[in-house]
Amino acid sequence: MSLLDAASEHDALELLHDLGCTDGLPVVVPTADRVDRMVLATGYEPDLVLGEMGPVYGSATIEKVATAAVMAGCTPDHAPVVVAAVRAICQPEFDLTEMQATTHCTAPLMIVCGPARHACGGIASGFGAMGPGHRANASIGRALRLAMINIGGARPGSSDMALHGHPGKFTYCVAEDEENSPFPGLHTTFGYEPDQSAVIITGAEAPHSTFFTGDRDDPNSVESLLNVIALVMANPGSNNVHLREGAITVIMNPDHTEVIRRAGLTREDVQAELASRATISIGTMRRINPTLFMQGINSDDKGRFSDAADDDLIHVLKDPNRVLVLQAGGSGLYTMVMPSWCAGPHRNAIVHSEIELDQVCEIPGMAL
Secondary structure, eight states, rough: OOOOOSSSSSHHHHHHTTTTTTSOOOOOOHHHHHHHHHHHHHHHHHTEEEEEEEETTTEEHHHHHHHHHHHHHGGGGGHHHHHHHHHHHTGGGGOOHHHHSSSSOOEEEEEETHHHHTTTOOOSSTTTTTTSSSSSHHHHHHHHHHHHHTTTTOOOOTBBBBOOOGGGGTTOOOOOOOOOOOOOOGGGGOOOTTTEEEEEEEOSOEEEEEOOOOTTTOTTTHHHHHHHHHHTTTOTHHHHHHOOSSSSEEEOOOHHHHHHHHHOOOOHHHHHHHHHHEEEHHHHHHHHHHHHHHHEEEEEEEETTOOOTTOOEEEEEOOOGGGGEEEOOSSEEEEEEEEEESSSSSSSSEEEEEOOOGGEEEEEETTO
């Protein structure tokens, strides 16, 4: 990897900005010593390739990923999560090249599950977990974005063609609140054991606030809760409504999952109920986008609804397993719903990768 010369760290930072190597915010200057020590923290050789990152198909070597982690302000504890996240989005099913180049605002939402939540720097899952003030969440998510910029080559207006973007394109990382959740760890639904750690990644819009206030002792509250979440999922402006093959993430706060628990519903029950209730009328689709709807943006639907009545309903999602349901955040009135981009050859599939905690090397006295 080539090195840049600068008279001072200030000059080096300005040079990185001028070269388009930052996300617009100041970064930690990735000196050779800092990068070498971060590579050591991963437990891998620096030239190990985790995958290719489009649109320029750069090789995501451990050294390059470690550089992104240093720039993002990561500590050595964060390294295993960053490595796992890069490995995940390099999977072909994630459609990274197309995702980086789309005009949609999508960003990779990282959900950290298992013991790594605590072992890797204390990734937040409570109050404000997707907001500022949590170093691990902010740095890990930012490291992934800097890798997408500097390895994948995503630059606004030239290769990253998002019309507006959204703040999650700086950092978008949250841990699941497994200890207080009525559901098993989300990673177990992807075949991991509870004592394993994994990162689950989906291409997501910014969170859509979903207001619900109900009496948790009222058995009818669960019906109202599921209905309001389903209505937000069926937002007629989202790609999910038109493509119907993407994922939707639902992050429920503890008060709302308590309603689910008291109703005796499992995660699978919630997924099925939301997929069943998240519908939109044919008439609405004809009014908001008649040409696109009748042509069938989804080839499987082409001509399928031409004779349907206006009050007939179509489901936003075909597969309930593409509703990611988990608990995070503080107790209160709001659940968050994140629609997805759901385009690309594989419909920007949900991807995941194990976080390998036993691979990490301890570095005495390490301070980046």
